[in-house]
Amino acid sequence: MQFDIHCLSTRWKNPTSPTRTESLGYRTPSAAEVSCLLIWDYYVTMPMPASTFTLAVGRWRRATADPPAASGGGGASPASERAAAVDDGVCCSHGDYPCRFNERLAWTQRVVPHRVFAPACLLRKAQLGVLALLPRCLEAAHAVLGVHPFPRLDVLIVPAGFSSLGMASPHIIFLSQSVLDDGGGADRSLLGSRLCHELAHSWFGLAIGARDWSEEWISEGFATYLEDVIWAHAQQLHPVEMEEQCQMKALLRWRRLSDELQHSQEELQILRPNMEKTGEVSACGSSLVKHALNPDKTFMQVHYLKGYFLLTFLASEVGERAFVRFFRLFVMKYHGRLILSQDFLQMLLSTFPDMARYV
Numbered sequence: 001m002q003f004d005i006h007c008l009s010t011r012w013k014n015p016t017s018p019t020r021t022e023s024l025g026y027r028t029p030s031a032a033e034v035s036c037l038l039i040w041d042y043y044v045t046m047p048m049p050a051s052t053f054t055l056a057v058g059r060w061r062r063a064t065a066d067p068p069a070a071s072g073g074g075g076a077s078p079a080s081e082r083a084a085a086v087d088d089g090v091c092c093s094h095g096d097y098p099c100r101f102n103e104r105l106a107w108t109q110r111v112v113p114h115r116v117f118a119p120a121c122l123l124r125k126a127q128l129g130v131l132a133l134l135p136r137c138l139e140a141a142h143a144v145l146g147v148h149p150f151p152r153l154d155v156l157i158v159p160a161g162f163s164s165l166g167m168a169s170p171h172i173i174f175l176s177q178s179v180l181d182d183g184g185g186a187d188r189s190l191l192g193s194r195l196c197h198e199l200a201h202s203w204f205g206l207a208i209g210a211r212d213w214s215e216e217w218i219s220e221g222f223a224t225y226l227e228d229v230i231w232a233h234a235q236q237l238h239p240v241e242m243e244e245q246c247q248m249k250a251l252l253r254w255r256r257l258s259d260e261l262q263h264s265q266e267e268l269q270i271l272r273p274n275m276e277k278t279g280e281v282s283a284c285g286s287s288l289v290k291h292a293l294n295p296d297k298t299f300m301q302v303h304y305l306k307g308y309f310l311l312t313f314l315a316s317e318v319g320e321r322a323f324v325r326f327f328r329l330f331v332m333k334y335h336g337r338l339i340l341s342q343d344f345l346q347m348l349l350s351t352f353p354d355m356a357r358y359v
């Protein structure tokens, strides 16, 4: 599949040209803009799951209120941090595409340029909630996982009827209006967690994808685990508070998973992290998509939750700090590639040999 965001990205870089939102709709577009609307030539050289193809049709406006400055600033990382990151040994083993992991300047961006778009009726909520929170979450994601894999980000608020609370694609996140708050902070947890979940997909789900989509946990399990880590960082929680928050979420997720295991088909529950048939890829190189047409699969959380509990268990064994550091090394090695569970498990075992006792 090839798709190209050249037209949109060019507009993004040039503030004097019509913005993407304008061309999408709330005023009459010019002839030049109409032609831009009708001819989209999408092309990407970075291998990613086909699920990342994204198209939005509707009317949005850009939220423009100045967000509060992110704590610690959104500018350059300290030189020591950049040096350490590069010293960690970035190894690009992917095909040819403009990769940020080897760009020293990319390491200087704790907060990548970002915009938020919402329908007019939700613009204030988007301003007070998403736009205010986004820089903090971007900065936290950078602190946890390192360089942002993509140079910019748009967040698009979509109707409550959207089939999930959020969806991440390169350069754009769809966020359901169901997670919006009024900016008061009382119910900010849902919005913050979801934002952090979708941001985590920049690393796990986009920069690294599952080669076999029946191993969806490589995307969703990781994002579910990392949303807690990133959101706790964004809130600057005391370690005790962070532990309490994470345990409460774990309890709620355990109840959800237990309920799902009791009421769904067993074949839909299989995570397959290290079984003999893990990673079935056809002779032509295409990966399997199991149960793609099964409507029950759409509503299941099992890959999110089993993956989350597996990663939570591993973190408890090796220590969360060491585990997150391992994530950064893993990303540096495997970014730009589609992987199997074994790739993760083998690197885990070579990094933490003591874990072999569970094999």
Ligand SMILES: [Zn+2]
Pocket: 091, 092, 093, 094, 099, 100, 101, 102, 335, 336
């Ligand atoms: Zn690379």
Ligand SMILES: [Zn+2]
Pocket: 197, 201, 219, 220, 223
């Ligand atoms: Zn997700």
